[in-house]
Structure formats: structure tokens, C-alpha cells
Amino acid sequence: MPRENYEKYFKILEISPDASLFEIKHAYLRLKKLYSTESPVIAPIAEEFPKKRRREILKEIEEAYSKIIALLENEQESVYDEEPSVSGEIPEEGKPESLSFSGPVLRQIRERLGIQLHEVALDTKIRVEHLENIENERYETLPPEPYLKGHIKTFASFLLLNPTKVAEDYLKRYREWKEEHSSE
Amino acid sequence: MDSPKKEREGEIWAIGGGKGGTGKTFVTSCMGTYLAQKENRVVLIDVDIGGANLHSFFGINRPGKSLTNFFENGSPLQELTVKTGIDNMQLITGDVDSIASDSIKFSQKLKLFRHIMKLNAQYVLIDLGGGSHNNTLDAFLMADKMIAVLVPEMIAIENMYHFIKNALFRKVRMSLRSYGFREIVEHVWERRKQYGIKNLKELIEWLRRSFSYIGDILDRELADFKIYLILNKVRSPEDIFIGASMKSALLKFLGINIDFVGYIEYDDSVWRSIRNQQPFMLHYSSSRCTEEIEDFTENLVQGREIKLLRA
Numbered sequence: 001m002p003r004e005n006y007e008k009y010f011k012i013l014e015i016s017p018d019a020s021l022f023e024i025k026h027a028y029l030r031l032k033k034l035y036s037t038e039s040p041v042i043a044p045i046a047e048e049f050p051k052k053r054r055r056e057i058l059k060e061i062e063e064a065y066s067k068i069i070a071l072l073e074n075e076q077e078s079v080y081d082e083e084p085s086v087s088g089e090i091p092e093e094g095k096p097e098s099l100s101f102s103g104p105v106l107r108q109i110r111e112r113l114g115i116q117l118h119e120v121a122l123d124t125k126i127r128v129e130h131l132e133n134i135e136n137e138r139y140e141t142l143p144p145e146p147y148l149k150g151h152i153k154t155f156a157s158f159l160l161l162n163p164t165k166v167a168e169d170y171l172k173r174y175r176e177w178k179e180e181h182s183s184e
Numbered sequence: 185m186d187s188p189k190k191e192r193e194g195e196i197w198a199i200g201g202g203k204g205g206t207g208k209t210f211v212t213s214c215m216g217t218y219l220a221q222k223e224n225r226v227v228l229i230d231v232d233i234g235g236a237n238l239h240s241f242f243g244i245n246r247p248g249k250s251l252t253n254f255f256e257n258g259s260p261l262q263e264l265t266v267k268t269g270i271d272n273m274q275l276i277t278g279d280v281d282s283i284a285s286d287s288i289k290f291s292q293k294l295k296l297f298r299h300i301m302k303l304n305a306q307y308v309l310i311d312l313g314g315g316s317h318n319n320t321l322d323a324f325l326m327a328d329k330m331i332a333v334l335v336p337e338m339i340a341i342e343n344m345y346h347f348i349k350n351a352l353f354r355k356v357r358m359s360l361r362s363y364g365f366r367e368i369v370e371h372v373w374e375r376r377k378q379y380g381i382k383n384l385k386e387l388i389e390w391l392r393r394s395f396s397y398i399g400d401i402l403d404r405e406l407a408d409f410k411i412y413l414i415l416n417k418v419r420s421p422e423d424i425f426i427g428a429s430m431k432s433a434l435l436k437f438l439g440i441n442i443d444f445v446g447y448i449e450y451d452d453s454v455w456r457s458i459r460n461q462q463p464f465m466l467h468y469s470s471s472r473c474t475e476e477i478e479d480f481t482e483n484l485v486q487g488r489e490i491k492l493l494r495a
Contacts, residue, residue, distance in 0.1 A: 014431070030425060034429050041341060044338065048437070050382070
């Protein structure tokens with residue numbers, strides 16, 4: 001479904017329909033916090049602005065967020081359909097499951113979502129250099145595997161991907177590279 | 185109240201917001217300076233009657249003429265302007281020592297507004313005092329752009345709600361009164377328990393529902409009821425988002441549109457310039473605060489909001 005049909009959901013989250021994933025997440029978390037706590041903005045009007053009404057607002061926010069995220073996930077699937085061979089592998093029938101998550105694939109997905117690396121860094125607390133090295137598969141610069149795995153999983157969930165699947169794919173290539181180089 | 189807004193060339197901006205000490209006068213002096221630097225003819229009016237001090241933000245002495253001359257002797261407004269030391273910008277001070285502001289008659293007030301609208305300027309900036317007095321609210325409501333200055337503190341937020349609620353209530357009352365419904369708003373509000381009305385938004389909805397012609401009037405009169413919000417003395421990124429939160433809460437709570445246009449960081453250079461009576465924008469022209477002020481003044485001119493997340 002095109003984004004225009006989701007206008008009311010974007011309106012509830014107080015963002016424009018061309019908002020990036022980062023903006024969407026940020027708006028969702030901010031509004032959720034605003035209406036679920038006695039923040040300094042709500043406290044002075046708490047009496048006239050009953051909890052019941054605020055609960056309704058929270059419900060609308062949750063609904064809007066899940067609808068928008070579902071929309072983005074659909075858009076992502078079409079990313080695989082359009083260019084299934086970014087990683088150099090040819091997936092069967094262009095299904096997401098058959099795609100291997102390499103660095104360039106992660107970058108492409110991120111760019112499709114309209115997210116800048118520094119925005120990922122801000123939200124995930126992973127340094128921009130690390131993210132850049134992950135996307136460019138500069139294996140020699142990456143941190144030890146346990147840390148790398150953590151980073152990949154965090155990055156993947158930020159991009160709304162399955163973290164376990166992404167980490168498996170990415171680390172498989174990483175290990176192959178490592179083996180090649182340790183035998184030298 | 186009639187608002188012949190469209191026929192004039194210039195724009196009137198009123199700067200209010202409820203609490204004293206949030207930086208209304210500082211913001212007014214800086215926005216005026218920026219607009220004047222951009223080759224606009226600017227007149228600043230200090231209507232903080234009793235507490236007028238806008239002149240000291242330009243390091244000038246208490247002028248010998250003020251709005252007193254307008255109210256007592258009927259001097260034309262244009263003749264009461266004094267130089268600010270900045271090209272293109274003049275000032276009218278509101279230092280009305282001899283008359284308490286309460287004694288200004290409604291007709292005098294309307295006359296003042298008519299004269300303000302006739303001033304030969306592209307931008308007239310009105311610095312309102314603190315509080316939610318009717319004179320303050322009326323000056324706020326007559327402006328083309330209603331600007332509120334807030335600091336990110338609970339008490340200031342509370343005062344701003346109070347101020348905005350009062351402004352909206354007065355706007356609704358005066359709009360209906362000008363169509364001949366003299367006491368209807370007061371009447372319904374006094375019996376709000378009986379009608380199951382809990383707040384101002386519900387009062388307005390009730391009025392709309394009950395009388396379709398009142399709905400039409402309110403649609404017309406409230407269509408451009410928008411408040412432009414500026415945050416001052418911001419100390420953290422979280423503080424900045426208070427602007428966005430106020431926008432959200434006021435829309436959902438009162439049904440009022442807010443444009444969050446920008447903020448000024450907390451900076452020692454601001455109080456230093458005020459203490460030394462130096463025009464801030466000239467003495468700290470490369471300060472971050474100056475840039476922030478320029479940005480939101482430009483946003484006000486263009487009628488757009490601040491972009492918070494995108495670089």
C-alpha cells in the first residue's frame with residue numbers, strides 16, 4: 001500500500017509521510033514517554049487532561065507506529081525483489097530468506113530507509129567508524145567477534161531485520177575471510 | 185475584534201508567553217536587530233507598562249517620550265519613536281508612570297491598536313509584559329504573529345498554559361461578542377458542570393455542537409489561531425524537545441496549533457551583554473546564540489518550523 005494511505009498514522013506520530021525510520025522511531029519513543037509519564041509538559045495540565053484520554057492517545061500512538069513499521073517492512077521486501085543480487089549471490093525467487101546479509105546489503109537497506117550513519121550511531125551507541133567498516137566489510141578493522149556479533153545484531157534490529165539471521169550471514173563471510181588469512 | 189490584517193503591508197508580531205523572566209524582551213530586541221539588519225523598517229514597542237526596559241537592551245537612556253504621551257496628550261504614535269542606535273530600527277517605550285495600566289480604557293486601547301497598524305514599518309514588534317492581564321491578551325491577539333517565549337522549566341510551562349488558555353478563551357469570547365453573542369461563553373462556562381464540560385476544548389466543542397452558526401463563526405475566527413513558540417535558556421537536547429512536546433500537548437489538550445520555530449541555548453554571553461547594556465546581536469555576532477536567533481527569526485518570516493532531526 002502506498003505511503004499516502006498512511007497519512008493519518010504519520011499525523012498521529014506528528015511527522016511527515018517522508019520521515020526516515022530514525023525520525024519515526026524517535027517520534028514514537030518521545031510521544032510514548034510524553035503521554036505515559038507525568039512529564040513537566042503534562043503535569044501542569046494533568047487534572048484537566050484525564051488519564052483516560054491520555055491512554056486513548058497512547059493506544060493511537062501504538063497503532064500508528066505498528067502500522068508504519070509494517071509498511072516499512074513491506075517496502076523492504078520490495079527492496080529484495082528489485083535487486084536480489086547485491087551480495088553477489090543469486091537468491092531463489094528473490095525471497096528475503098534466501099538473501100545473504102553482507103555489508104553492502106545492510107548499507108543498501110539503510111539507504112533505502114533514508115537513514116544516515118550518524119543517526120544509527122546516535123541510537124545504537126555504535127561508533128560511526130565501526131558501522132562504516134561493517135558496511136564496507138573492512139574485516140581487518142573490525143572488533144573481536146563477540147563484540148562484532150553484538151554490533152551486527154544491534155544494527156540489524158535498528159534496521160528492522162532479524163538480528164540472528166543477519167549476524168549468522170555476516171559472521172559466516174567474516175569467518176571465511178579469517179580462515180583464509182590465518183593460513184598465510 | 186476586527187482584524188484588518190490583510191490590507192496592511194507590514195506585519196505585527198507580539199511577544200508574550202505568561203511568565204516574567206523568560207527572555208521576552210531579549211528575544212524582541214534580537215529579532216528586531218536581525219530584521220533591521222536585513223534592511224527592513226522595524227519599530228519596537230514596549231508595552232510592558234510599568235516595567236518597560238526594552239531601551240536598556242540597546243544601551244540607551246530612558247527616553248523622554250513614551251506611550252504616556254499617546255494616552256494623555258494624544259500625540260501621534262509615529263512622533264513617539266526614538267532611535268535605537270541600529271539602522272532601520274526605532275523604539276517606542278511604554279513607560280507609563282502616571283497611569284496604572286488598569287485605567288486605560290477599552291476605547292483607548294483600540295485606538296492604540298489602530299495606530300500601531302498604521303505605523304510606517306515592515307515589522308512592528310510588540311514586547312508584552314508577563315502575566316495574562318486582558319490588556320496583554322488583547323495586544324497579543326491583535327498581532328499577525330503571536331509569539332510565545334518559554335524556558336524549559338515546569339513553572340514557566342504552567343504559566344504558559346495559563347496564558348494560552350486565557351488567550352484562547354478571550355479570543356472565543358471576543359469573536360462571539362463581535363457577532364452579537366454577548367454573554368454566551370460566560371454563561372456556558374459558569375454552568376460547565378451541568379453541561380459536563382471539563383475544559384476549554386470541551387467548551388468550544390460544546391458551543392460548536394449546540395449552535396451550528398457559532399461553529400461557523402469559530403471556524404472562521406480560529407482558523408489562523410496559531411502560536412509560534414521559542415524556547416530560551418536551553419541546556420540539553422532533551423530541553424529542546426520540550427518545544428515539540430508542548431506542540432503535541434497543546435494540540436491534543438486544547439486543539440491549538442503551535443509552530444515550534446526555534447530555541448536559544450543557555451549562554452553566559454547573554455547575561456553579560458544585558459548587564460553591560462550592549463545590543464547582543466552586534467557584540468556577539470559570531471555566537472551560537474546569534475545564529476540560533478537568526479534561524480528562528482527567519483523561520484518566523486518564512487512561516488516554517490525548526491527541523492529537529494535532519495542535519
